[in-house]
Amino acid sequence: xxxxxxxxxxxxxxxxxxxxxxxxxxxxxxxxxxxxxxxxxxxxxxxxxxxxxxxxxxxxxxxxxxxxxxxxxxxxxxxxxxxxxxxxxxxxxxxxxxxxxxxxxxxxxxxxxxxxxx
Amino acid sequence: xxxxxxxxxxxxxxxxxxxxxxxxxxxxxxxxxxxxxxxxxxxxxxxxxxxxxxxxxxxxxxxxxxxxxxxxxxxxxxxxxxxxxxxxxxxxxxxxxxxxxxxxxxxxxxxxxxxxxxxxxxxxxxxxxxxxxxxxxxxxxxxxxxxxxxxxxxxxxxxxxxxxxxxxxxxxxxxxxxxxxxxxxxxxxxxxxxxxxxxxxxxxxxxxxxxxxxxxxxxxxxxxxxxxxxxxxxxxxxxxxxxxxxxxxxxxxxxxxxxxxxxxxxxxxxxxxxxxxxxxxxxxxxxxxxxxxxxxxxxxxxxxxxxxxxxxxxxxxxxxxxxxxxxxxxxxxxxxxxxxxxxxxxxxxxxxxxxxxxxxxxxxxxxxxxxxxxxxxxxxxxxxxxxxxxxxxxxxxxxxxxxxxxxxxxxxxxxxxxxxxxxxxxxxxxxxxxxxxxxxxxxxxxxxxxxxxxxxxxxxxxxxxxxxxxxxxxxxxxxxxxxxxxxxxxxxxxxxxxxxxxxxxxxxxxxxxxxxxxxxxxxxxxxxxxxxxxxxxxxxxxxxxxxxxxxxxxxxxxxxxxxxxxxxxxxxxxxxxxxxxxxxxxxxxxxxxxxxxxxxxxxxxxxxxxxxxxxxxxxxxxxxxxxxxxxxxxxxxxxxxxxxxxxxxxxxxxxxxxxxxxxxxxxxxxxxxxxxxxxxxxxxxxxxxxxxxxxxxxxxxxxxxx
Numbered sequence: 001x002x003x004x005x006x007x008x009x010x011x012x013x014x015x016x017x018x019x020x021x022x023x024x025x026x027x028x029x030x031x032x033x034x035x036x037x038x039x040x041x042x043x044x045x046x047x048x049x050x051x052x053x054x055x056x057x058x059x060x061x062x063x064x065x066x067x068x069x070x071x072x073x074x075x076x077x078x079x080x081x082x083x084x085x086x087x088x089x090x091x092x093x094x095x096x097x098x099x100x101x102x103x104x105x106x107x108x109x110x111x112x113x114x115x116x117x118x
Numbered sequence: 119x120x121x122x123x124x125x126x127x128x129x130x131x132x133x134x135x136x137x138x139x140x141x142x143x144x145x146x147x148x149x150x151x152x153x154x155x156x157x158x159x160x161x162x163x164x165x166x167x168x169x170x171x172x173x174x175x176x177x178x179x180x181x182x183x184x185x186x187x188x189x190x191x192x193x194x195x196x197x198x199x200x201x202x203x204x205x206x207x208x209x210x211x212x213x214x215x216x217x218x219x220x221x222x223x224x225x226x227x228x229x230x231x232x233x234x235x236x237x238x239x240x241x242x243x244x245x246x247x248x249x250x251x252x253x254x255x256x257x258x259x260x261x262x263x264x265x266x267x268x269x270x271x272x273x274x275x276x277x278x279x280x281x282x283x284x285x286x287x288x289x290x291x292x293x294x295x296x297x298x299x300x301x302x303x304x305x306x307x308x309x310x311x312x313x314x315x316x317x318x319x320x321x322x323x324x325x326x327x328x329x330x331x332x333x334x335x336x337x338x339x340x341x342x343x344x345x346x347x348x349x350x351x352x353x354x355x356x357x358x359x360x361x362x363x364x365x366x367x368x369x370x371x372x373x374x375x376x377x378x379x380x381x382x383x384x385x386x387x388x389x390x391x392x393x394x395x396x397x398x399x400x401x402x403x404x405x406x407x408x409x410x411x412x413x414x415x416x417x418x419x420x421x422x423x424x425x426x427x428x429x430x431x432x433x434x435x436x437x438x439x440x441x442x443x444x445x446x447x448x449x450x451x452x453x454x455x456x457x458x459x460x461x462x463x464x465x466x467x468x469x470x471x472x473x474x475x476x477x478x479x480x481x482x483x484x485x486x487x488x489x490x491x492x493x494x495x496x497x498x499x500x501x502x503x504x505x506x507x508x509x510x511x512x513x514x515x516x517x518x519x520x521x522x523x524x525x526x527x528x529x530x531x532x533x534x535x536x537x538x539x540x541x542x543x544x545x546x547x548x549x550x551x552x553x554x555x556x557x558x559x560x561x562x563x564x565x566x567x568x569x570x571x572x573x574x575x576x577x578x579x580x581x582x583x584x585x586x587x588x589x590x591x592x593x594x595x596x597x598x599x600x601x602x603x604x605x606x607x608x609x610x611x612x613x614x615x616x617x618x619x620x621x622x623x624x625x626x627x628x629x630x631x632x633x634x635x636x637x638x639x640x641x642x643x644x645x646x647x648x649x650x651x652x653x654x655x656x657x658x659x660x661x662x663x664x665x666x667x668x669x670x671x672x673x674x675x676x677x678x679x680x681x682x683x684x685x686x687x688x689x690x691x692x693x694x695x696x697x698x699x700x701x702x703x704x705x706x707x708x709x710x711x712x713x714x715x716x717x718x719x720x721x722x723x724x725x726x727x728x729x730x731x732x733x734x735x736x737x738x739x740x741x742x743x744x745x746x747x748x749x750x751x752x753x754x755x756x757x758x759x760x761x762x763x764x765x766x767x768x769x770x771x772x773x774x775x776x777x778x779x780x781x782x783x784x785x786x787x788x789x790x791x792x793x794x795x796x797x798x799x800x801x802x803x804x805x806x807x808x809x810x811x812x813x814x815x816x817x818x819x820x821x822x823x824x
Contacts, residue, residue: 025638058637062637095730096725098734099729
């Protein structure tokens with residue numbers, strides 16, 4: 001019913017995840033798996049591109065909460081970009097902009113990472 | 119009663135034989151004409167044997183006839199008859215005086231010999247006939263009884279016809295009847311299908327028995343007809359009885375001869391027949407096994423022990439893959455099948471030996487079996503390069519077969535059998551084991567399904583209980599407060615959910631109203647929901663500011679909540695005297711405030727609870743105060759309402775605002791109904807919804823001024 005896919009890209013030292021479709025309680029484990037793999041291979045600079053993400057539920061938001069601590073402990077970050085207004089509204093309602101860097105586009109997030117690295 | 123009757127029969131027979139003996143004694147001393155007395159003599163003999171027959175009938179049961187055992191008995195009787203004849207032959211008797219074709223004993227010894235021989239041979243012939251009848255009737259058909267009766271009738275006819283001739287006179291009519299009876303004996307002896315169904319061992323026994331029976335029958339018959347004193351003795355005793363004895367012995371000879379030939383022909387196929395028969399029997403038993411699914415251990419034991427039996431394997435065992443719910447999915451053919459398999463139903467083999475086989479090459483091999491779904495036979499394990507590995511000196515089977523258990527959802531495991539000899543498994547064996555494997559698959563699957571459904575039923579019962587308990591965590595009834603008109607509803611998407619609403623009376627004119635939502639769904643959400651209730655019940659009384667309550671609640675919740683869960687709350691304190699409504703929002707949906715002519719959302723800043731520590735949270739949250747006008751309506755809800763979606767489209771804030779209408783005196787209950795109806799109309803029938811909670815509060819104005 002609710003399709004959800006994750007495409008993974010590498011931009012130098014930054015991992016980009018392109019999320020597509022519905023991220024809810026059913027599909028959240030998929031994203032968790034990807035996060036686990038990233039942390040295992042010690043890649044902590046992560047951009048979540050939400051361009052094609054059409055819906056996110058509280059369980060979906062929970063995935064980011066579960067890994068942000070570990071990522072930041074390792075001097076990395078999870079940045080989110082390209083959100084539709086609908087998805088942003090969900091993030092905003094819960095106060096996520098206070099916890100995560102949410103940028104208009106992926107390049108902006110990428111620049112922040114590379115600037116940080118330099 | 120039976121005993122008495124038998125006694126009566128034998129007594130009568132003895133009396134009649136005595137009468138006959140008396141006539142014979144008189145005849146030795148007085149010259150008698152052939153006539154009335156002679157006829158009486160024959161009649162007495164016939165009557166005596168009839169009574170002996172009746173006594174026999176009462177003794178021998180033909181209820182359950184084991185043909186092989188009957189043949190054995192028959193052998194004993196014929197041997198006894200032969201020995202008796204030989205002994206009588208040596209009796210010092212003078213012989214007979216034969217004049218004008220009539221026989222007369224020369225002395226009493228001869229008379230005694232003839233009488234005893236007649237009695238013994240006659241009785242034994244009766245027994246033999248009786249046994250032969252049972253043997254023929256083992257596989258009785260429509261014509262069986264008729265054919266047997268014809269034989270008996272011809273035998274009697276031959277006997278009676280001989281009555282009209284002198285003892286040594288030959289008569290063509292008797293010969294003809296005699297010959298016809300022998301033909302009928304052949305016809306009767308032709309029906310021996312029971313031989314086919316004997317086991318190999320029984321067939322060999324039958325072959326030996328029937329051979330000796332044939333030799334003995336022919337021997338006794340020849341002896342009784344060729345030996346001078348014996349043949350004359352019988353002829354003197356009674357010509358008809360002699361005919362009957364002779365024909366009975368012929369019949370026995372023909373029958374055993376036929377049995378011998380028939381068994382001989384069936385012997386080469388005996389082994390194959392045995393195997394087929396045991397196959398049919400075991401498959402029949404195995405099909406019953408399908409219903410025997412409650413004891414899993416017993417089921418697997420039966421499967422392996424029967425496989426052993428049918429293919430005469432040295433050892434046998436089952437290896438089961440974890441069932442779907444244990445492994446979390448159907449196995450892909452490229453699984454390496456390491457570890458979690460379960461070895462059960464071991465027969466004649468130890469776990470260590472199986473481990474050795476698995477270690478040396480079986481582990482790889484069964485992956486092939488798994489992938490191809492077809493049995494694999496290793497004809498010579500010792501010479502197979504795939505089994506080259508592993509420690510030396512451990513006992514290895516000669517040959518081995520692996521059969522996959524494949525159900526419609528995927529492979530369940532493997533059935534293994536080994537034999538001591540190399541090339542031990544022929545094509546038939548493999549096919550048979552495959553049939554077994556199929557049956558076993560069905561049985562194992564059924565067993566697992568039943569266990570699963572029992573488990574599911576238990577879960578359903580527990581969830582129903584949990585649902586009932588959670589419902590009790592929500593207000594059982596709305597508080598009745600002067601100046602307020604309220605209504606509320608909460609419907610979980612599953613049995614239990616993470617939505618929460620509650621009311622608390624802080625003073626006679628202050629009421630706290632809270633609506634919350636725990637992230638996620640189902641049981642974990644329900645647990646946090648009950649925790650939120652605990653926090654609300656204990657802390658709400660301590661804080662007169664909703665913001666202060668939220669800050670404290672966050673600190674408490676942060677201690678217990680796991681990283682990826684959080685709670686959104688909206689909490690308002692309403693002063694029913696003034697209409698002052700203080701509201702704090704922690705990541706929750708904005709509150710809808712409806713006035714007489716407009717409606718709008720109130721969305722004070724604030725992040726969800728359990729997301730961040732004290733400092734960050736405290737900095738994020740603000741409190742807003744609304745001054746309500748009498749008649750104003752406030753709608754608090756969870757995202758299940760606004761995020762109810764049909765395809766890509768959500769119900770959304772605007773639809774909610776429109777559905778709630780304006781504050782024109784509509785009672786709270788009606789506003790609630792209108793919103794629910796609008797959500798219902800928006801969703802197509804049957805669309806599942808999220809946890810959904812709705813609280814409607816209408817302030818009527820300062821109590822006492824109404």
